[in-house]
Amino acid sequence: MDKIIVTIIGFLGIAFTYWFFLMKKDKEVAVTDSIDIVVDGGYSPEVISIPKDKTIKLNFIRKDPSGCLEEVVLGDFSVRKYLPLNKKVTIELTPHQSGEFIYSCGMGMFHGKILVR
């Protein structure tokens, strides 16, 4: 009996993990001029949309002391910046190409998305 219960709970756990982490919906925030992105266990907001050919300021504020998040890497824009704790670090972007650009922490564990339209 206990084996059946463990099996059922186990498979429910797997389904929950899949739903929780892999089926989450990204909420998109439209940016026209500048935006504060809080770095704490990920990036908030995680998905931003910005206009093409316009300079946008992304202000990263790291609140998470984890070493994983100490750098932010916007590989498509050739930017790798150290984020000191609780300090605003501004990155200016002027994208000339539309598309979806993923940025991440220094180890590629946490991701954010920039949609250029």
Add this chain to the structure above:
Amino acid sequence: MEIKKTFSIKGMHCASCVNLLEDALGKVDGVLQANVNLATTKATVVYDSEKVTDKHLESAVSSVGYQAMVSEELKSEDEEKKEKQKELDDLRVRVGVSLFLGALILWGSFPGLIKTSPLVLQNFLVQLLLATPVQFWAGWSFYRATVSALRHQTANMDTLVVIGTTVAYGYSAFIAVFPNVVMGIGIEPMPYFDVATIIIGLILLGRYFEAKAKAGTSEAIKKLIGLQAKTARVIRDGKEIDLPISEVEIGDSIRVRPGEKIPVDGTIIEGESSIDESMVTGESIPTDKTKGDVVVGATMNKAGSFIFRATKVGQETMLAQIIKLVQEAQGSKAPIQRLADLVSSYFVPVVLMLAILTFVVWYVFGSNQALTYAILNMVAVLIIACPCAMGLATPTAIMVGTGKGAEHGILIKDAESLETAHKINTIIFDKTGTLTKGKPEVTDIVSFGSMSKDELLSLAGSIEKGSEHSLAEAIVKAAEEKELALSKAEGFKAIPGHGVEATVDGKRVVFGNKRLMDKEGIDMGGARNEIDTMEDGGKTVMMISMEGRLVGLIAVADIIKESAREGLVALQKLGIEVAMITGDNERTANAIGRSLGITRILAEVLPDQKEAEVRKIQAEGKVVAMVGDGINDAPALAPANVGIAMGSGTDVAIEAADITLINKDLKSVAVAIVLSKKTMRTIRLNLFWAFGYNIVLIPVAMGVLYPFFGILLNPIFASVAMATSSISVVANSLLLKRKKIV
């Protein structure tokens, strides 16, 4: 232009300082708004950048007794260093405490050691007491990161460590507090506090070493920043004053004494010296420089003393440009990284699912002690998975590779260029200014009459003085170098595509090519053989006739650079086909190509056709690099798979180039390719290790080998493997520093 700037102020301690500083900054002409914050000790100033410079802000602040830290770049470097050191110190304490307590618990619980341990350590409640601070104090950072990540519906390595160790700790705590309950359901009461504590200790230890090693990957940038001179001896109002480098302005005259560092970029206006530029440009031999020559900031003055005029300061100097370029390259993404990125974004959730599956399978199919095995194997799966190694595999190697390039005077624009360079199998060199010096020089003078060679050169120089042709420039320069007296030429006339004619000392002189001589009906007789031999050697031959009679020949040639031959041999050794492209006629082009051992020659190509030639070779399926000066060849550099520009002057940011050789050394083309090959080999090895490690060890931790060989992975060994895997990836990238590329 209106600019907003925030900078720190040193020496602030009370609210009255705020008013004082706001007043002082507000009075600066061009400052529109000044706010000073006592809590952050920072000033935010809005000003007109055309009227206000950093210097104005600094002096306004210092006039009221404080110090403005306007140069944020250095401050943030310093801040980063301090913050990292603090983190490392904190980590060291946590590692020490958790490993010490973990060792005590291990002593009191490990089957082989238990008999030697004091009884108190064998007590489960004492073990609980020892394990609790490790779990929640030393391991606090894991919990914090996990909670933050879960709020974003993401999971990372901390999530795995937290779940793994909490399960081991929770299960053990239950056994310690309620041993009878556990015994009642037929399970031997055996806590696993050692697993939880040692795992936390070892993973923290791994992070400590990883952080130390990672700092080594960005060493090149730190080295470059460290090259900067701190002060400059500026001559103002006839006095020599030592000023901080940030206060040097364009147009300042600066004295540099023997053995001193040149503070900024400029042009020598007085004196001469030998200058070692190896630290910035990678050029190994010191260069002699005199009045009118360009000097580069942060390079070392050897013997002489001189004064130069500053032409570039602050972020415009060559060193600042190099630092910016390397920083950008280190932040860029290599195409090979995309797979690792994709995998790592799914990795942790997949490992969590595998861990649950492991628990279920062991619980359902395990024989005796099923719960214990289910827990231990699940913990092993959670702990062994190492997503960090995958994330670090590519960027750490790119950082070391681009940094190593910069040390050798090879500036790589981005990671993609570094990656593509290893596939290059054909290189097209532009001839003029790239393989050759780009400035024709007089190579031969032949006299057919009574005139001496110097007299011939003087005569040619006299009539060419008025001409603007590049060949004329070479002849006049040669005459001037020999300090020959030039006569006045009268009735000067340029005959386009042929040459010139004029009257010198009452005699009619015609100077030009064969066509001009034929036109003038001048008999070239026995000179023809000599002319042919020189032309076959790639030289341009001009004939001088006086009063209708051939009196001599002057040959001019564009000299091949010293590094060209060696550079091409190095490329051929790498199995790369070399081609040369030039606007010259086929005969001259062939002659130069022959002397350099180049067989594929694209001659008589007009500048606007070079791009098409590059595309033609690409259409043959070749991966093509184009090497040029970056200015005239920009259109041809752009379509090449890798555009390589030879640096000139103090401009390093050549837009069309993927790689810029600031050491102007043609041997560096091969060095750049070798660097790319070695970096790619390191990345592949890193990725192989990072992927292979997870692909092999996760199933082992799940227990797939158990049915066949009885092999299971102890969670403590899993944590050792995990901690070493990311360190080994970073260490492998650091090994690239020691690899020989020259």
